[in-house]
Amino acid sequence: MLPNKTLKVNKDQKGVSLIISFFIMVIIVAIVLAITTLLYNEIKMIRNIGNSVVAFYAADSGIEKVLYYDRKVIPVGSRGLCSMVEYNATSNETACPTKSQISNINSALNCNQVPGVDFKVLNDATKTDGCDPGVCNNCTITFATDFPSETANNGKKYTVSARVSPNAEGEIELTIDSLGEYKKMTRKVELFNAGATAQDFLAITGAYAEPLSYPVASCTAGQGVNIVVRAKSVNVISNASAYIKTSWDQDYSTIPSDRIVSLMLSEGSVNDGEFSAIWCGPEGSYYVDVVVTDEAGYSVSVENIQPFYFEW
Numbered sequence: 001m002l003p004n005k006t007l008k009v010n011k012d013q014k015g016v017s018l019i020i021s022f023f024i025m026v027i028i029v030a031i032v033l034a035i036t037t038l039l040y041n042e043i044k045m046i047r048n049i050g051n052s053v054v055a056f057y058a059a060d061s062g063i064e065k066v067l068y069y070d071r072k073v074i075p076v077g078s079r080g081l082c083s084m085v086e087y088n089a090t091s092n093e094t095a096c097p098t099k100s101q102i103s104n105i106n107s108a109l110n111c112n113q114v115p116g117v118d119f120k121v122l123n124d125a126t127k128t129d130g131c132d133p134g135v136c137n138n139c140t141i142t143f144a145t146d147f148p149s150e151t152a153n154n155g156k157k158y159t160v161s162a163r164v165s166p167n168a169e170g171e172i173e174l175t176i177d178s179l180g181e182y183k184k185m186t187r188k189v190e191l192f193n194a195g196a197t198a199q200d201f202l203a204i205t206g207a208y209a210e211p212l213s214y215p216v217a218s219c220t221a222g223q224g225v226n227i228v229v230r231a232k233s234v235n236v237i238s239n240a241s242a243y244i245k246t247s248w249d250q251d252y253s254t255i256p257s258d259r260i261v262s263l264m265l266s267e268g269s270v271n272d273g274e275f276s277a278i279w280c281g282p283e284g285s286y287y288v289d290v291v292v293t294d295e296a297g298y299s300v301s302v303e304n305i306q307p308f309y310f311e312w
Helices: 002-012 016-071
Strands: 120-122 139-146 157-166 172-182 185-191 202-211 225-233 237-245 260-262 264-268 272-279 284-294 299-302 308-310
Touching (some): 016 157, 016 172, 016 185, 225 237, 260 272
Antiparallel strands (some): 172 185, 202 225, 237 260, 284 299, 284 308
16 A cells, blocks of 8 residues: 555656746846846946046037137137137138038037027127127137047037136136037036136246346447347237346336336247347346237236346
8 A cells, every 4th residue: 555655645746846947947037137137237337437438528628629729729819719710710710610611621620500509699798899809808609519420329529618708806717618428428517717817828938137248339338238038929929128127126117218128029930039138227236027918918027037237
C-alpha cells in the first residue's frame, strides 16, 4: 500500500516547478526592467546635462559677441552696440549682417532679426537719438544667431537683447540677456551693469618726461623737457595734452596756459602712435600729467609721470 500512496503524492505535485520557474522569471524580468529604467533615466539625465552645457555656452557666446562689438568694433561715435545691427546692414560694413545679406560666411557670425521684433528700439521715445551710434545712450538691440546644424529643429542658437540706458546717477549702463538653445534645452545668461569704461576703448601704454640733454633752438638757454606718450585707441585720438605742474597735487584750474602743452603725433596711425612735445620754462621742479582724448569723448590720464628739475 505504501508504494501506491507515494505515487499518488508525486502526481499531485506535477507542474509546481513550472509555476516556480515562471515566478522566478517574472522577478528577474522585473529586476532587469527596473535596472534598465534607472540606467535610461541616468543616461537621459547625463545627455540633458551635456545639452544644457552646450546651451549655456551658446548663451555665453551671445554675451561675448555683444561685448566685442560694443567695445571693439566702433565705426563711429561713442560705442559699437548701436552700430552692431542696422535695418540695412549693407550700408554699414562693420554691422553684424543678416544671412540674406551675406550668405557665403559661417552663419554663426551673422545677426538674424528675431521674428516680429525690430533690431533697434528706443527705450524712451522722447530721446530720438538714443539709438544713434554717435550717442547710443537709451536703446535696446535684439537679434538672434544660429549655428549650422543638420537638424534644424535641434540646432544650436542664441537670442540676445542688449539694453543701454542711464542709471539714477546718469551713468550709461549696459544690460545683456542671452538665451541659448540646443536640442530643446535652454539656458539663460544675464549681465547687469556692464558699464563701459574709457580703458575699454582708449589706453596710454607708456609715458615719460625728462630734461633735455641736448640744445633745442626753441628753448632760450638750450634747455627744456621732452615729453613722450604712447597711446592706442579704437577711435581716432583727437587730442593729447601735457600739464606741467609745480607740485604733485596742483589743480588743473591753476595751471597757466603756457604750461599746458599740446602733444603732436610723431609716428604710427591716428589710432595708435607716439605723441611728443618739448616744453621750455623757468628754473624749477615740475610734475607732468598727460591726458589723451579720442573723438568719441573718452579720456584717460597719467598723473605725475616723473618729477624733474632743470635750471638755466
